[in-house]
Amino acid sequence: MPAVNVPSTPNLQALGQRETLRERVRDALRAAIISGELEPGVVYSAPTLGARFGVSPTPVREAMLDLTKEGLVVAQPNKGFRITEVSEQDLDNLAAVRLLIEPPTVRDCVPVIPEEDFPSLRELAQAIVDAVERDDLVGYVRADHVFHLTLLGYSNNRHLVDVVSDLRTQTRLLGLSPLLQSGQLGHSAAEHHELMDLVEARDGTAAEELMRRHIGHVRGLWASGAEES
Structure with missing residues (x-):
């Protein structure tokens, strides 16, 4: 499935102070997955998500790699990250x-x-x-x-x-x-x-x-x- 655009931009500042940008992005991505703003089964690219959060793709990739360990996303080589589905x-x-x-x-x-x-x-x-x-x-x-x-x-x-x-x-x-x-x-x-x-x-x-x-x-x-x- 191809990567898709993300329609809205959350306010990272409203999510509170964290130690690193990677942690702020990771927390925001996790919440977006739980709430369904990032849709199950859809593949999102790091540049697209970076544009949403107003950051470069690098902290997004780092955050998504953290979320793969939590089972929330699966890396798709040369495409991005697929949001996992829960039965x-x-x-x-x-x-x-x-x-x-x-x-x-x-x-x-x-x-x-x-x-x-x-x-x-x-x-x-x-x-x-x-x-x-x-x-x-x-x-x-x-x-x-x-x-x-x-x-x-x-x-x-x-x-x-x-x-x-x-x-x-x-x-x-x-x-x-x-x-x-x-x-x-x-x-x-x-x-x-x-x-x-x-x-x-x-x-x-x-x-x-x-x-x-x-x-x-x-x-x-x-x-x-x-x-x-």
């Missing part, structure tokens, strides 16, 4: 594992999150809402990733956080664009403030239940554009 069964399995890990971990984290950390967590939740308001799917995916992994970090279990990070990376949220266009994604973004309300109320049980619904959305409405049965 419905794979998405079911990813959601099932996340349901086993994330809701009970959030429940256990709620009592130990220091009150002085509430404002910074609120800011992370607001970043998700802000991304929706500026129609930035890539920014939405990255802000959502940061918020949830930060919350899970209060478990003091680095291995658990790394596993969840990998599971989230392998997920595809191809239903996000229709949700954004219909205005429904804003309701989902606001759920993160609802979760923070429960955290501040020290209601771990309710926070656990909200996380179960949240992951259900990921597998249903967000992943495919049609709510789960």
